[in-house]
Amino acid sequence: MxxxxxxxxxxxxxxxxxxxxxxxxxxxxxxxxxxxxxxxAHEHTEVPMSxxxxxxxxxxxxxxxxxxxxxxxxxxxxxxxxxxxxxxxxxxxxxxxxxxxxxxxxxxxxxxxxxxxxxxxxxxxxxxxxxxxxxxxxxxxxxxxxxxxxxxxxxxxxxxxxxxxxxxxxxxxxxxxxxxxxxxxxxxxxxxxxxxxxxxxxxxxxxxxxxxxxxxxxxxxxxxxxxxxxxxxxxxxxxxxxxxxxxxxxxxxxxxxxxxxxxxxxxxxxxxxxxxxxxxxxxxxxxxxxxxxxxxxxxxxxxxxxxxxxxxLDDQVKVRGVRIELGEIEHALRSLPWLRDAAVVTTVSRRGEVQLAAAIVPTHGVGGDIDLTERDWAAKVREELANILPWGMLPQRIIAVDRLPQNSSGKLDRPEVTLLFG
CATH class of the missing domain: 3.40.50.12780 (ANL, N-terminal domain)
Known part of the structure; x- marks a missing residue:
């Protein structure tokens, strides 16, 4: 705000x-x-308009x-x-x-x-x-x-x-x-x-x-x-x-x-x-x-x-009718001190709905200083993101990985990230 x-x-x-x-x-x-x-019963009042x-x-x-x-x-x-x-x-x-x-x-x-x-x-x-x-x-x-x-x-x-x-x-x-x-x-x-x-x-x-x-x-x-x-x-x-x-x-x-x-x-x-x-x-x-x-x-x-x-053309998507730039969510995730990297993609739920999914890379690895289960990681990330992003931009699915997949050019391989979610 x-x-x-x-x-x-x-x-x-x-x-x-x-x-x-x-x-x-x-x-x-x-x-x-x-x-x-x-x-x-309130008396009608003319309101001046400009x-x-x-x-x-x-x-x-x-x-x-x-x-x-x-x-x-x-x-x-x-x-x-x-x-x-x-x-x-x-x-x-x-x-x-x-x-x-x-x-x-x-x-x-x-x-x-x-x-x-x-x-x-x-x-x-x-x-x-x-x-x-x-x-x-x-x-x-x-x-x-x-x-x-x-x-x-x-x-x-x-x-x-x-x-x-x-x-x-x-x-x-x-x-x-x-x-x-x-x-x-x-x-x-x-x-x-x-x-x-x-x-x-x-x-x-x-x-x-x-x-x-x-x-x-x-x-x-x-x-x-x-x-x-x-x-x-x-x-x-x-x-x-x-x-x-x-x-x-x-x-x-x-x-x-x-x-x-x-x-x-x-x-x-x-x-x-x-x-x-x-x-x-x-x-x-x-x-x-x-x-x-x-x-x-x-x-x-x-x-x-x-x-x-x-x-x-770019990485903007629409989820429940709202246009969202994936890079904005990734930027917010990377701002968290205990995350080194993150990638956000869209997946389709069993009901056929588009949903946001985030793959996160903890600073000290999945089994590092903060040893959490996948469910705990997801809860921790959502709690922090709720202070930064609107409710509609919070990923519904979150997994922790040691590294993000890259293509032959060394760039983020989004299709491979999507496959991480099955």
């Missing part, structure tokens, strides 16, 4: 009474906000390879462009119910809140327990009568299984997937249950640096009844421009995979206090157009012009 406050230049923090002790040690002017209860298009709406920090998150400033005009581009792509009814499923530190929450307001939806809060427990979430969706759901595919899989097992009735009309590859099995599970055939499915794509969502795809039956390894992310939403380019940043023809570039009014101005990285990621194309954001995602356009997600 201290790094983020300093990075953005925060001078005053508005905080609820109950959380005052959490921010007190960070040396900022604290303004307490009393807990308020809804009082329908927000302008170029005004700063928020700053979200994304994963960084140096171990320090990068601050991405988003302005009101960026958010408005996203809302104007995406809302017309859906048909909303007058009785829509949207759950606020994602934390405000995850950019999907921006669409959930303001897209919901623009659609005239009833917004339903989701507490931490419901967000983390698929059974509790499924029950909440049924009780609240949710009609439109924005969700990560791996989480939806658990929700769909719970709905089927418990024979729940959730009046979903639209499910919008984002953050991971489309989970076709989960969609088929829902479609085969009760009113699931009346649900429309969408897959969207976007980046924090380009304000949440930029492309849109209405999922077709053909997208579900295929073993194609790529995931359709659709076409650019109105206002956004997208290109697939080669290493020279020149546009590639359909069928050739390359890096995805994004431009348009949703584009951020860069990173807070990082001019060199801003110049590296926000570029001008050889034809003089731009600026374009280099996503680092590999995509390919099919014959119909639909973009498909292929993979990543």
């Amino acid at each position: 201290q790094y983020v406050l300093r990075d953005v230049g925060v001078r005053r923090i508005f905080v609820a009474d109950a959380a005052a002790d959490v921010v007190a040690p960070h040396g900022r002017d604290i303004q307490l906000v009393p807990d308020l209860t809804l009082d329908t 927000a302008i298009g170029d005004g700063l709406a928020y700053v979200l920090h994304t994963s960084g390879s140096t171990g320090r998150p990068k601050g991405v400033p988003i302005r009101h005009r960026n958010v408005l462009a996203m809302i104007r581009g995406f809302c017309p792509l859906f048909t909303f009814d007058t009785d829509e119910v949207w759950p606020l499923l994602h934390a405000y530190t995850f950019d999907v929450s921006v669409w959930e809140m303001w897209g919901g307001v623009a659609a005239g939806a009833c917004l339903v809060t989701v507490d931490d327990r419901q967000a983390r427990d698929p059974w509790a979430l499924a029950m909440h969706l049924a009780n609240a009568g949710v009609t439109t759901l924005h969700i990560v595919p791996s989480v939806f899989r658990h929700v769909a299984e719970t709905v089927v097992e418990e024979s729940l009735e959730v009046p979903l009309r639209k499910v919008v997937f984002a953050g991971e590859r489309l989970n076709r099995a989960a969609v088929r599970t829902w479609r085969n249950h009760g009113s699931g055939s009346a649900t429309f499915w969408f897959n969207v794509y976007g980046i924090t640096e380009t304000t949440v969502y930029n492309s849109f795809h209405a999922v077709r039956p053909a997208d579900l009844d295929t073993d194609r390894p790529t995931t359709p992310i659709g076409r650019p939403a109105p206002g956004s421009s997208m290109r697939v380019v080669g290493e020279d940043l020149r546009e590639l023809p359909p069928g050739e995979a390359g890096e995805l570039l994004i431009s348009g009014p949703q584009l951020s101005e860069g990173y807070v206090g990082l001019p060199d990285l801003t110049r590296e990621r926000f570029v001008t194309a050889p034809d003089g157009s731009g600026p374009w954001y280099r996503t680092g995602d590999v995509t390919v356009a099919d014959e119909a012009g639909v973009l498909h997600f292929v993979g990543r």
Whole structure:
């Protein structure tokens, strides 16, 4: 928290009474906000507004390879462009119910809140327990009568299984997937249950640096009844421009995979206090157009012009919809005085979920000064990392080894690291 406050230049923090002790040690002017209860008899008061298009709406920090998150400033005009581009792509009814499923530190929450307001939806809060427990979430969706759901595919899989097992009735009309590859099995599970055939499915794509969502795809039956390894992310939403380019940043023809570039009014101005990285990621194309954001995602356009997600150029991955740079976790692990080295990879659980796995090299070897079992090593590492990294970046699997595998060039051999986990 201290790094983020300093990075953005925060001078005053508005905080609820109950959380005052959490921010007190960070040396900022604290303004307490009393807990308020809804009082329908309370007299309506006009609140003066001063927000302008170029005004700063928020700053979200994304994963960084140096171990320090990068601050991405988003302005009101960026958010408005996203809302104007995406809302017309859906048909909303007058009785829509949207759950606020994602934390405000995850950019999907921006669409959930303001897209919901623009659609005239009833917004339903989701507490931490419901967000983390698929059974509790499924029950909440049924009780609240949710009609439109924005969700990560791996989480939806658990929700769909719970709905089927418990024979729940959730009046979903639209499910919008984002953050991971489309989970076709989960969609088929829902479609085969009760009113699931009346649900429309969408897959969207976007980046924090380009304000949440930029492309849109209405999922077709053909997208579900295929073993194609790529995931359709659709076409650019109105206002956004997208290109697939080669290493020279020149546009590639359909069928050739390359890096995805994004431009348009949703584009951020860069990173807070990082001019060199801003110049590296926000570029001008050889034809003089731009600026374009280099996503680092590999995509390919099919014959119909639909973009498909292929993979990543670097070591960033997505776990439960959150984009994570493996180097940031490795940097945090190496900062621990009793570890000499570490490598982080992704593995797939028995339930088909992507999870983080860390191989650590203790300073004095596995059987050195600190003689611990593998379970004890894992507990010790998680305890220390919890003071450095967010919960979602803690490895689910941890093993201790005497050395990390290397390839013939002496570099870390990530495929071999992955094999260590069986």
